[in-house]
Amino acid sequence: MARIKPHKNGTKKDLITQKAAALFRLKGYSSASMRHLAEEVGVEAPSLYNHIGSKSEILQAICFKVANAFTFYLDSIDIKYAKCTTLLESIIRFHIKMMLTSFNEVYVANHEWKHLKEPYLSNFLMQRRAYEKRLMEIMEAGMQAGELKKTNAYISVLTILSAVRGLEFLPARKKDISNAELENNMVNHLLKGIIK
């Protein structure tokens, strides 16, 4: 039986998770089977179970990997910068980078989280709400400090997160736009607008 070859920089579980993210994105979590996944990894299905417990466990791994990446990033910068605008800019750039570098994982976390089982489903939603709340607090602190215009913080956060999420509609043929150009355009648009 073929052995699972790990990625250069990852464990076997990482490789399985990565292949699963691509598969879940293309087929949807419900339609993707462990047999499909085994084919993608290049092994017999039973071999997968040496590394992961179930399809559901893989979905958990993907969703929390993404959620944790955002939370940890926010933790890491929260105290570094004094200005809320700098904080916000850096958060938007991180979101765009995640969309560009971990596309499958972010897509699955965005679309397939609803298939998580309890208590993971509640935990995931709680973590996401807490994250959005922290973004709103940064926004409100920025308004108080006079750095940001007075807006409804909830709508501003929704506008930013939705715009960035829209990168999932970036068609392959548009990949001639460099990541840097894309990131700078979107960040400037969302912070400073497009009107001169």
Next chain:
Amino acid sequence: MARIKPHKNGTKKDLITQKAAALFRLKGYSSASMRHLAEEVGVEAPSLYNHIGSKSEILQAICFKVANAFTFYLDSIDIKYAKCTTLLESIIRFHIKMMLTSFNEVYVANHEWKHLKEPYLSNFLMQRRAYEKRLMEIMEAGMQAGELKKTNAYISVLTILSAVRGLEFLPARKKDISNAELENNMVNHLLKGIIK
């Protein structure tokens, strides 16, 4: 057998289309059956076929109703205003209004179009691409006229359309934000940014 009651301001077909849009959004086009739809409309399934030919025909009706609404709106304003910024503002406001007033239809056109059959699938995509191209042209004209900052028009259009589309994530509990507040916040954010 129960008769199909038409809406006050619409035909029987309109009522069926409306109920179908809600059903397709909740269940997804593939999982929604004509039996489900008949239940929602409150009649026996065979009665439906007096008004519409097939499930596929309803999806066509929904997708093209939405696509045409956007195209016709653009046609109606394209020459009225001299300034590109005014044009853009009015387009963004129309998109937000469509999301708020025809939520199910817009959601289905955004998510379920891929189930359209040919030649409708190609026509729909062509119409959507043509629409996006016109938005980019307005954006570029605005840059040339010195009204708008120099950006990558493709990314700016993607940013705007994605942000507006994000209204589908507006949770029911946030319905305390008035439509006017929501619209004004989002329009100002997308045109003028949030930094003071």
